[in-house]
Amino acid sequence: MDEFLKIFSENQVIVMVGETGSGKTTQIPQFVAYSDLPHTKGKLVACTQPRRVAAMSVAKRVADEMDVQLGRHVGYSIRFEDMTEPGTTFLKYMTDGMLLREAMNDPNLERYSTIILDEAHERTLATDILMGLLKGIAKKRKDLKLIIMSATLDALKFQKYFSLRSDANAPLFKVPGRTHPVEVFYTQEPEPDYVEAAIRTVLMIHRAEEPGDILLFLTGEEEIEDACRKIKLEADDLMNQDPSSVGPLVCIPLYSSLPPQQQQRIFDPPPPAINDGPPGRKVVVSTNIAETSLTIDGIVYVVDPGFSKQKVYNPRIRVESLLVSPISKASAQQRAGRAGRTRPGKCFRLYTEKDFMKELEEQTHPEILRSNLSNTVLELMKLGIKDLVRFDYVDAPAPETLMRALELLNYLAALDDDGNITPLGEMMAEFPLDPQLAKLLIVSPEFKCSNEILTITAMMSVPNIWLRPNNQRREADAAKAALTVPDGDHLTLLNVYNQYILNKHERNWAWNNYLSLRSLQQAENVRAQLERTMQRYDVELVSLSDQKKLFINIRQALVCGFFMQVAHKEGEKGNYLTVKDNQVVALHPSCGLDTQPEWVIFNEFVLTTRPYIRTVSEVKAEWLIEFAANYFDLASFPDGETKRALQRAWAKRAGKIAGRGDGSNGPVRDPKRRKTDVRKGDGRD
């Protein structure tokens, strides 16, 4: 503490490295609060976390340690839950995303005397943007102190980045961890099939190693369930063959979409010995969730095949997808460390030492380099950052990614042609949504269906609501068919939500209909939050009683947000071509449309067994040229079926206007020309 307080009092910015078990997350913020005395200045100390649960549980722990009531002097702030008391709270744990939101309305973060960014090595999108902002703010606000806390040895990068004067890096404060040593083993040769090798290794440990639980890292749900089945089968075999030398084994799967109750099973004790035989062993087979978010005590052996699923973004076709990729050295170290939490452990890496040294990257690529940045760019614009290309990033994203984001925002009329944020863009930034969804919601009152669009928007921003267990596919499909609206998947989402609300009194309704209750509850939460934001910005909540008209209007409103995600049917084979990007796509098999309409609008482009579009509704060519005239301008299309279809629609429209005689159909509003009226749709008549 003395050492920390000295360095803290002498510097504006500190980089701190503390390994797991060093207590940095609980202790440093307390030291800061005692030294800084934020409450005497009417300010707060903030400590950010990448995850909600961490912000919550650490705040609780620290409140206990300080013997104060949680939510008063020490509190936390996460989405949907503010456990702080204005005027009283002086130490606040919060998610990094939450602090970023606050910055949008308080660009200098004046409320804070010290800001601590914890787990900076994880390089979440929000942490990266915050580092950029805070570097700028620290130059303006000499009274603001910053602490960048990280678990791994990438501190030098942060020290260099935060050298506020050119001649000196930010000082480093280092605290050792308190974990047990872990012995690391490598394979002699690369393993061609890492799942098979992993199963073999787990069984080898079970047969030959001392008692102690095993943690195996795999990449996804299916792989994990599959491996659990195989391990269980073989372990039972071993025990039956030789009950005197092999004990019982339980295999527990762990991934985020598992219901919380089943996740709790990882804390169960290992199975008891049978008839004085060898003691039982617990094997947890987990995704990356056990690398960062959950710690399981009692793990002595870690099996690390060296892979995880990672998000990748391809700006050329604007698609984010998940790829099984090699992990980084930092990740491998983190995984190994999981074996040494209670006593010395062993880590079996299923790759060669040479590959570890030569092939693995030092750090996982920061999220900012692997994501679609439309949302982030709009947030930065709202924060007053005008020149995004020259913003001081820790790692600058690809120029093409930024261009894609700017292009989308300009088409949505969130940015004008000079790259300035428009009043519409300012409003869009206030909604915790992707820009397309925010735009859709804001224009929806014009179509007299904001009540419904609010629901659809909420449903589109939560994880998949459809459950389809492997052994009950037919039942799940039948339940889904009963809820499907044939006009489009967006209307199906609306129907599901409405049915869920109507049947709330029925305890097992969601389960009986093969729907994820968790997702539905989350949609309800999101819907309420969005409704509050709508009220704040006077976006009316309206609806139509004529259902036929309502369903048409909903799909017209969709065009205003998603006109860049339209596909046109080519030929009779059921192939679609995305507009402008010309990607050949198919309707996802989960799509509920009963025909194959000529034009469709979609929520997602997914690249799995082949390119699919998911959550799809029918639209009309007339709507495209009416509500997104600028984007569907013929001059911007190459020759082809899509262009010819659009030409017919334009010709039909011209005929109508000519027929009216006076040409008084009003101006065709182009999003780029509209700078004042923020409420209207793109080119809405």
Added chain:
DNA sequence: GTCTCGCTT
């Protein structure tokens, strides 16, 4: 004929 690692506003 489906297959979403992990997070967040």
